[in-house]
Amino acid sequence: MIGLISATAAGTAARDRLATAWPGRTRVYDGPVRETVQRAFAECEQLVCFLATGAAVRLLAPLLADKATDPGVVCVDEAGRYAVSLLGGHGGGANSLAAEVGSVLAATPVITTATDATGVPGLDTLGLPTEGALAAVTRAMLDGAPVTLRADTVWPLPPLPPNVRRGGPLGGGGVAAAPLGGDEGGAAGHAISGTPKAVAPHTASPDRTRGPVSAAPGNGGPRVLVTDRVVDLGPVDVVLRPPSLVVGVGASRGVGVDEVYGLVLDALGDAGLSPLSVVELATVDAKADEPGIVGAADRLGVAVRTYPADALAAIDVPNPSGAPLAAVGTPSVAEAAALAAGRGGELLVPKRKSSPEGRPAMATCAVVRRAPRGRLAVVGLGPGARDLLTPRAAAELRRASVLVGLDQYVDQIRDLLRPGTRVIESGLGHEEERARTAVAEARAGHAVALIGSGDAGVYAMASPALAEAADDIDVVGVPGVTAALAAAAILGAPLGHDHVSISLSDLHTPWEVIERRVRAAAEADIVVTFYNPRSRGRDWQLPKALALLAEHRTAKTPVGVVRNASRPDGTSHLTTLARLDPATVDMMTVVTVGNTATREIAGRMVTPRGYRWQSEGTR
Known part of the structure; x- marks a missing residue:
């Protein structure tokens, strides 16, 4: 929820514009400003304060606790000229909120976060949990200092600056640094001309060693580590946790949350895996509402995915059992569900049981690592x-x-x-x-x-x-x-009723097929926009297509010709089916031919919508 706070009549007017533009997203706070700021700060994820930044700073300063939990705050000046991202630019989403506010109020977003200002993606904006020296590593990235990226495998990250260079895989040998995302020849950041070739990026198979991985820096420089494993972090390391782990869970009816949650944490901890990389818990349909499983997922902050028993029964697992077969109809829940959700990934932790004191185990779990998806x-x-x-x-x-x-x-x-x-x-x-x-x-x-x-x-x-x-x-x-829509907007409203686009290029489509489609459009009286109408080597197709349309339309049928629609050197003109000169058309042109109802009105090409306008108000 976004709290809206104002102190003046002008601020209230702008506040109300936001509230109208974002129904359901905002809550308007009225009353003394200090009290409303305090209430909104405690109740909302984000705030928009129509206050001077100095006043907002003094009101907010006593309320600040932690950048991970404080709401994002945007300040808008009295004249509504600027939307200032004041607090929580990344974590609180204030930077993106400032842009949204600016869009509604026609205000200029003011964003001073260094990464946003320089175009460098913030490591805390990638949608991945982070641990470690985030500020120090980010500062090194911004300063152009050498930063090493080490990862278990390739993940679809945005481009990082050229000073961030790929190092060896975690747990592997020392591989000479190469530009992040570059090919083996180090072509990152450069154009590759000519026929494109699929570039084989540097990839590394995950180290399957159980337990914490030693990732001690060799030269003490800052590093970005991308891994789901527990690693030893140096003073200038940050680790990004990819969404790579799925945990399959089986449970007896009435199992407690603590037992399921504790089992999952123990399984991950013994395998040297981070809970922050768990993306979901998986189980059988019959356990979809099991409170212990649902509660454990809530504590982990992930969703529960379920599968029918017969689907799980069809999956080969290393440790089938008669108990779940009798209870829910499949010889495996934990391993089978983990493998199903893991999309063919590696079974890192085979089925293991919980170990409560003084009573039988009521829960099982297994862990699978998903392969990353580009x-x-x-x-x-x-x-x-x-x-x-x-x-x-x-x-x-x-x-x-x-x-x-x-x-x-x-x-x-x-x-x-x-x-x-x-x-x-x-x-x-x-x-x-x-x-x-x-x-x-x-x-x-x-x-x-x-x-x-x-x-x-x-x-x-x-x-x-x-x-x-x-x-x-x-x-x-x-x-x-x-192009058809851009050209239509320039011409007027030629696509006001049914219309079709047809390419006249026969490089990939036989002319016989194209001709059949043009004839069908002509007979159906549909407005036609021709793409790829004419080139040096294809100069007869457009005249032929126009002749086919002329069999069903008058010589005065309006035709719009637009070249380089929307570009500075763009041109357009209206003509008729009889007067169009194909020699004025090339591959940068689209040609729109009206139907029998299309008219030229005040120099614009208009196709009526086909309704009886006079009776529309009674419908």
């Missing part, structure tokens, strides 16, 4: 104008440690990439290679962005990439403004 974001960049690039697309570009794309598209957004991003770019005609490269990088464990113009799912990179991708990686689609 992340592929397929990102639509829009038609070219920077203000038509969506905030979500920009966020994905900054999150990706590997960017794959057409060279000219990479040039459009290169300034948005974080330092250390590895770029794999190539020219026209290598779409399938780019798709394979992006999927291979994601399979290697990286966070990858594959970019395309417009919407990446419309005549762009999503189709070839998803044809290559299996279920061993996470895939995120980021929509973009398509």
